[in-house]
Amino acid sequence: MPELPEVHALVTDLGARLLGRTVNRFDVVSFAALKTFDPPVSALAGQPVTTVGRHGKFLDLTIGDLHLVFHLARAGWLRWRPDPPAAPGKPGRTALAARLVLDDGSGFDLTEAGTKKSLAIYVVRDAADVPGVARLGPDPLSPEFTMEVFAGILKAAGRSQIKGVLRNQSLIAGIGNAYSDEILHTARMSPFKPAAMSDDDTARLYEALRFTLNDAIARADGLAASELKKEKKSGLQVHGRFGEPCPVCGDMVRQVIYSDSTFQYCPTCQTGGKPLADRVLSRLLK
Template structure:
């Protein structure tokens, strides 16, 4: 799933390509992906793109006074085209969900891999009309996201496991499964540590959060959308690296499997050398 650093890079890439350009049309190929009906999709036809921004993991294309909001979900992506599009391809595991065409025929396709489709497209007058945006917590890259703000979030979360707190979009916007793994590894902290922790631990976690996101954004800076997935994978230390040696201590990276997701960690760096039980209903290490 694209998370804050990748969406940030997509904003930069698409902003440079799209700002000031005129939309010819927005085609919805998967009508299930379109989550709004008023205004109609045709309302952006002929409009000038005023800019591209983001709200957490949501992309926002500003077309005149309207907002085309994209949430790429688990397996969605943006594929830029320099030339006029050909007809939609054959059905497959990577399906075309929508297509934006500029007045010169260039533009981008919005695709989604796999059989579980959760990509979403919204056309709204105000981004706050999108439920997922309306309930977003603060952006960890914003200047006003201070250590004090972070400490208050942790205290309010109480005994909730810190892994889930970092991923909760209503508490902190933009961090998902991959970067929460990376942040906790950098902080040398168990994924199941309670959020209400000491000020010293909270400060260490805040520094890890800031460093991890800033480093990922710096690595992705200037890359085209087509390069971002490869760059993200190459920069991860523990996420998606089960069975590989930890780059810090050399211990084997392990994983915990949930019903619909997995996460990775280093026992030596994060849990005092003790493996976490790999089953959903276990009493897990705090």
């Protein structure tokens, strides 16, 4: 799933390609992905792209007086296409969901892999009309996201596990499963630690959050969309590296499996050497 650093890089890449260009058409292939009907997607035709931005993990293209907003979700991706499109191929595991074509035939495809489809597309008059955008918490890279703001979020979350708080888009926008793992590893903090914590721990976590996201953005800066997945994976310390040695201490990276997600951590760096209970594995061993 693309998170804040990848979406930030997509904004930069698309801005260089789209700004000032005119949309020829926007075709929706997967009608389940389109979450709005008024205005119609046909209203984008003939309109210029004036801004490219983001709200958390949502990409937002201002086209004429309208906004084309999309969320790539778990298995969606954006693929730039420099030439006029050929006819779509046979449906496969990676399916075409929508296609934007510019006045010179170039543009991008929105695709989604797998059978569980959750990519979402909206055509709206105001980005705030998208429910997911309207619910977003503060952007962790904005100047307004001070340590005091962060401390207030943690205090209000109380005994909630910090891993879930970092991923909660209504509390902090843009951080997902991968970067919450990375932030907690950098902060040397257990994913199960309660959110309400000491001032020293709050400061350490805040610095880890800002460092991790800014470092990921710096690595992705200037990369095309086709390069972002590989770069993200290569830069991760613990996420997706179950069974590998921790790059900091050499201990084996462990994981905890939930019904719909899995996270990774280093016991030595984060939990005093103690493996966390994996509830799914525990049930299988009974």
